[in-house]
Amino acid sequence: MITIKEVARHAGVSMSTVSYVLSGKRTISEETKRRVEQSIVALGYHPNAGARALASNRSQVLGLVVPLRSGVNMPVIMQFVASIVASARDHDYDVLLLTKEAGPGEAHRVTARSMTDAVIVMDVESDDPRIPELRTVDAPVVLLGMPDDHEVLSCVDLDFATAGRQMAGHLADLGHSSIALIGSPPAVYERGTSYAARLLAGFRGEAGKRNLQASVHPCEPGYDSVAACLDEVLAPGRDTTGLVVHNEAILGTLLLELRRRSLDVPGDLSVITLCPDDVAENLPVPLTSIAVPAQELGAIAVEMVMARLAQEHAPEVRLLQPQLTDRGSTAAR
Template sequence: MITIKEVARHAGVSMSTVSYVLSGKRSISEETKRRVEQSIVALGYHPNAGARALASNRSQVLGLVVPLRSGVNMPVIMQFVASIVSSARDYDYDVLLLTKEAGPGEAHRVTARSMADAIVLMDVESDDLRIPELRTVDAPVVLLGMPDDHEGLSCVDLDFATAGRQMAGHLADRGHRSIALIGSPPAVYERGTSYATRLLEGFRSETARRNVRASVHPCAPGYESVAACLDEVLAPEHGTTGLVVHNEAILGTLLLELRRRSLDVPGDLSVITLCPDDVAESLPVPLTSIAVPAEELGAIAVEMVMARLTEEHPPEVRLLQPRLTDRGSTSTL
């Protein structure tokens, strides 16, 4: 393994000069810097994480807090994780994945022990108990989600309230007067998970504004749960003609169960959903959907946290506007 001593000898400089070039902690002449960089490339030198941390007082690690709780959809979660890992790599950062539901104190523990220079936090609740602590952490923190009380915090997310309004409005515009929201698993609502409650609020406000009859049905994954949920949704007294589905994990099962009941989409029942585009496109019936832009959201979260690492940057909230793609799964009455 090539060492910093060999790089110094090759470039004709001291070991401390090489260290300063790597860390940027002191001003080095452009000629010397170029000579050191050429030696690094020529020798194939890669500074180890420990040396890098000592030189810069940084770990070059980004902490990603994503508690693996009941009701989370792992394939979608992993799209976010993959985007954050890939984006962090562009900044020469590794990612420390923290999946334990540790509650308040976790952010302080991670930063106080120099395990990570900054934190991205997922699975944010509307009334999140971690919020007071996050305001006191001596490190940049970005929430991938938006709590009700986000004063002084940096957040990025999809505008789920607008998404709920748009999906209800899409069906109302096509003449549907009785629609149902098949929502996330009950545990997600019981925790007060921010994205689910915001979408529900948007759905309810739009159906009330349009004078559309609406019902809400949380749905756990699994065939029996989906079948029981459809029994409620399709009860004759409801007269349901359109479904808004906010539950990626059940989409395939839902469509298969509708087919088993000889219900055609969109001939007998219109369906619109919120999920990643690749999921909506690959289902037995491609669904009209609002995209979950996991790749974009993950990249923005990393961009925001890195901006706070390198410069003074005021807190900000970025809500991405929903993008609806019509794939023909909703009909006009």
């Protein structure tokens, strides 16, 4: 492995000069800087993480807070995690995954001990108890989600309220007058998870605006829960003809149960969902959907962190507009 000593000898300078070129802590003449950089390239020198941290007073690590709570869909969560890790590596950062439900002080703990330079927080609640503490963290904090009170915080998320409105409106435009939302597991709503609450508000608002008969049914994963949920949705007198599904974990089971009941999609029942595109495309019946842009959201969260570290941007809120793809699982009534 090439060392800083060998770079210094090759460039004809001291080791401290090489360190200053790498860290930028002192002004070095352009000629000397160019000679050092040429030696670095010629020798293939790569400063190790410890050296970079000492030189920059940074850990080169991002903290990612992902509490593993009930009702969380891990395959989708891991799409976000993979995107954040890949994007962080593009900036020469590693990611420290924090999965324990450690309370509001977790961000303080990892930044105060110089374990991380910044923190990205997922699974954000509408009235999140971590928000007051996060405002006082002496490091950039970005929320992948949006609490009701997000003043002076950086947030990025899908516009779930608009997504709820679009899905209900899509069915209304096709002539459906009685629709149902099959939602996330009850625990997700009980703890006030922001994305679920915002989608539900958008769905209900659009249903009321269009004078639709609309019901809401939180649903646990598992065959028995899905079957019981469909019993409610399709109970006599409801005349439900359209489903909005906001629960990625049950989609395959839902379609199998509809088939068992000899219900055709979209002939008997239109189905539209919010989930990653690869999930919607590869189901037994490809579903019309609004995409969960996990890769894009994760990359934006990292870019926002880097901008804050470079002091290039004040806190900001970015909501991505929903993109609906029609795959033929909804039909006119």
